[in-house]
Structures are given as structure tokens and as C-alpha cells.
Amino acid sequence: MNQDVHLAFAPDVTYARLVRERATAHVAPLLGRIALAAAIIGTSVAVGATGRVSIELVTTIGVSWSFALLVQAIAAAAIIVPARARRVTTARAFELWFRAHLPWTVWLLVPAGVFNLTGVHVSETVLFAGALVPLAWTILVLRAFGRQVLGVARVGAMATVHQVIVWGLTLSYIAFAIGGWDRVLEELGL
């Protein structure tokens, strides 16, 4: 198992170790994490939408939907850049944050695996209800990131800022995609 798995299950201990290991970033691991995330998004969406994979499908979808990674980067920047007690460089903090991908990776890969094995799509209800697991899991990892990497005392406030940015931008895209904010309110039963 790699350090990303340890990070998902023991975030405080693993982040503390990673901070001690190195304070400056290496470009290759950061780019590798971003490329892996794009490949996971590209593959899972391609399998869900077409039942197949190909170089064109996965790269095009991965690039198209990489705005999800941009959302993560913007939210991460909002908590990393102003952190005065940060124990590593800005670039290293980004590298360490992008190692926290495992909860969402599992959430993306499982439906694709189920579809390939059974030919049945996981229903949207199950998919969205299932998203609560990586959502809560990521917040736990985020709090450890705040404590161990950024040296933040009020990790609750930091996590709130991060999540408001992530979900604010995500809902804005959804509003654009499904026909406006009134439709979002309608879907939420408001």
C-alpha cells in the first residue's frame, strides 16, 4: 500500500511524517497525482457514459472534466496561501493535499467496476447518497491537513471555508448545466 492509502486511514500520523520527510515540493509527484485524478475521472465517466474506454475517450473526458480538479485547486489555494504557520512550502502543501484523493477515487471507480461486471448502472440515488461517505471522509483528512501541514488552530473554520468554496463552485456549474439557479432550487425541493 502506498502513502496515499495510509493518509486516508491515518491522516494525522501520515501527514506529520510527510511533513518531516520533506518541506519542499517535487514537481513530478504533484503532476502525477493530478494526472492520476484526471485519468480516474476520464475512465469512470467514459465507462458510465459509453461502456468502453479508449485513448480518445479517456483523455478527452479527463481533460473536459478536469475543471473538477481546478475547483479543488482553488479551494486548496484559499486555505494554503493565507496559512501563516504553514510547515512546508506552498507547492509542497498542494502536493500533500492532492494526495488526499483516495475517498473520491473509490467513489468514482466503484460504479465503473460494478457496471463492467454486471452491466447495470449504479442508480443516481445510490451514487449521490454514496457521495456522503467521501464527503465526510475528506473533511476528516482535511482537518488533519490543517493541523499537521498548515499549522492551523481553528481547523473547523478552515474546513468550512474550503467546503463552501468547493460546493459553491460545484453548485454554480450545476446551475449552469441544468438551466439556472431556479432549477437547482426546484431539484432541492425549495
Added chain:
Amino acid sequence: MTRGRRLSLGVFVAGLMTGSLAPEPARRAPTRVDGYWVLAVDFHVHGFPGDGALAPWLLRDEAARAGLDAFVLSNHNRVSTARAARWLAGDTPGPLVIVGQEVTSRGFHITAAGIERRVDWTRGAAAAIRVIHAQGGAAIANHPARDYWPGWTDEAIALLDGYERAHPSMRTPANAADFAAFSARAVRLKPGIAAIGSSDFHTGGHPGWCRTWVLTRERSVAGVIAAVRDGRTVAVDMNGALYGSPEAIGIVTASGVSAPLPQESGTWQRLSVAAAWLGLLGLALL
């Protein structure tokens, strides 16, 4: 990079390459009968950017694989993606790309097929349909189950060119009953109204899962829109059942065309997906 991750990367790339080299499904040749082209059209498909998964050129490729001759790219309350899709398609061989919008409002959704500019969704169904007609398009009531009935006044229904008679949501018996009830009302208020089959493809299923056989005089966007306005259509649901006027169903049946059933993934495809999936899992965990 560890040996395990190198191996995983190799398996992932091998999966993608296998998928890229997998045999393509045979393309359906256009059919002509009684002076009509019998075109397979999906009038309700969503793309990216929007709430569809696939970028326009991938969508067109999927439409071709599904045996479609044309599709309407109808994102919610905007036409930009559809116009980009048409521009990208240009004159290249493949399904016709028809610019559309899913006019999305509380109480009704309408496919505006064959338009150029965005239609205002805030002024009621009848007003929206008049604008669609003024742009030379065709107006189709979308997935008319009970939740979407409140916006449908008799006046608005009488202005429609078509309504979705076949849609994947009909797998739910309650929705199927609602569609049948709306159909009876639509045919009473607008005799000759076109029966439409659409996939409402977003991120699952596939374009053309439900589709429409359109009897056109010419193989063009204008020909498709004219056929809808004249009611020369037959809707096909996911089980292959046909809906429409007896005359149109007779012509389609005589033509011998048939809608392919939902595509089963071939062994080649499943192997390639399994390899890509396992490779990614290895990269994430090892």
C-alpha cells in the same frame, strides 16, 4: 515509481489501447421507402459543457455507433454547446447535428429542435413554442410524466409539433401510464402530432436508446424538422415497441428498419475496461 505502480500503469495503458483497437459496430445504411428516407433520430441528447458527459465530437461518434442518422443536442436553456457541435461536425460524414435547447422551466420541459438562438423559458410553454416556431424550429414536449404536467395548458399542447411518447423513464410503470395519458390528451388537442422517441442521454444509457424513425423527403436538418411538423414520425421505446400514426408505422414496418437493442458490451470492450480499471486501482493503492 515502484514496480507495482509501473506494472499498474502498463495495465492501464494496455486497457486503453485495447479499447482503442476494439472492432467498431457495423454502421447502418440509410433506408429509402415510398419516396421517404427513413432516418433514425434522437431528439433529446445532452452534451458537455452542460450536464451531459460527452464533448460534442464524442457524442457524434456515440450517435454513429448507435446507428443514428441525426440527433438534437438540447442542453438546458442554452444553445452554445449545440452550435459548437454543429460547427465541429461541419460537412464531415456522420450523423447530422441539429441545434436545440431543452427549454427548462418549472412545470414543463420542451425540446426546441432546429433553432439558432436561446429561447426564453420564463414566459410559459405557449410563448416558448411561438418563439421556437418563429425561429423555424419544432417544439416537442419532453418526458410528459405527471411532474411535468402543470405547465401544459390546452392552448400550449395545441401548439406543439410533437411529444415524447418513448423515453427511458417509461421503465417505471407509473411514468408509462402518465405518458399514455398525456398522449391521449395531445392527440385529442392536436390530431397528427408527432410521436417522438428520445434517449435524454446525459451520462448513462446511450444515445438512441429510445429513438424516432423520421420519414423525410430529404436527408437534411430542414427535412427532419419538416417531417416532425407534419407528424411523419414513429417513436421507438427501449423494448422496440412502435408509437405513431398507423400510416407512419406501416411505412416504417414495410421498410424493414429495426432499432438495435441496448448495446451489450463485447468481450473485447469488457476486457479493456477491466484492464484500465485494475490499472487505475493499482496506481491509486500500490
